[in-house]
Amino acid sequence: MNRITRCPSCAMVYQLPELHLNAAKGWLRCGACGHAFDSTGLVLRWDPASSGPLVSSKVPVPGTGDIPPYPSAEAVQPVDLVADPADRISLDNSLTKEDLSSPAKIRPAQSELAAFEDALSSFKPEPVASEALPSPPKDSKALSSGAWLAPSGVLALALLLAMQLAYVQRDAIAASWPDSEPMIRHVCETFGCQVSPLRDPEGMVIDSSSLVKRSEDHVLSWSVRNTTHLVLGMTALELSLMDQEGKLVLRTVALPAQAGAPQxxxxxQSWSGSLKVLVSPDVVFSDYRVLSFYP
Structure with missing residues (x-):
């Protein structure tokens, strides 16, 4: 049995086989205006024996080989209604009756969507338990102490670092500021450390020296000078005697205390000293060398 429908856009009426309608799942395209529409609720049964023939359009059905392909726009023609007004079909009344007597069935996709919307409207989310936030301290004194905690910690850390640096560089500090040496020594006595004179071998230079023979011994005289801008500890003196070939024949060392030098x-500042050197008669030398060093 054929069916008839009307385009909702241009009101053109068509007759089409039920096979085409089922294959297209209700979707049709108007051959006159090209409008695609869902014919659900707009289709009526049509008995060709009771009425005049209608020109039908062919609907394309994807994936079906036994159904003729969708005709071109020129092949699709509008319905030529019966010339006699008495024989015309009251499509509006028929559609109204069809809609009232047999309401269109809801497609599966529409029914699923309606069920989802109903479930969504009835859904009530469970209340999420809010995490207990720590209450702000009520005591203003606690807030005040917390505000000063970070600066106090930074200040204490900086003070501790300064004390550690002063402990490591105590000798250099005492040499740079001689007036601070008594205080540094007093602090070191409390903590069990000691202050030693700063050492700089390159800063202590021997300006002059001489080795003179007298009767049974030799007298060594020398002058040492501090060339830096710091207070340096006194160096010891090394005397080396060499023969004509430059080979070492005798070496002796004089500490500052033995030479009577200041610490x-x-x-x-410069300091000059002298020291008697006893040389055995068996030792023959022709040259000497003096060296200032820290033992």
């Missing part, structure tokens, strides 16, 4: 020399 330190101020910046630019």
């Amino acid at each position: 330190t020399l101020s910046p630019g």
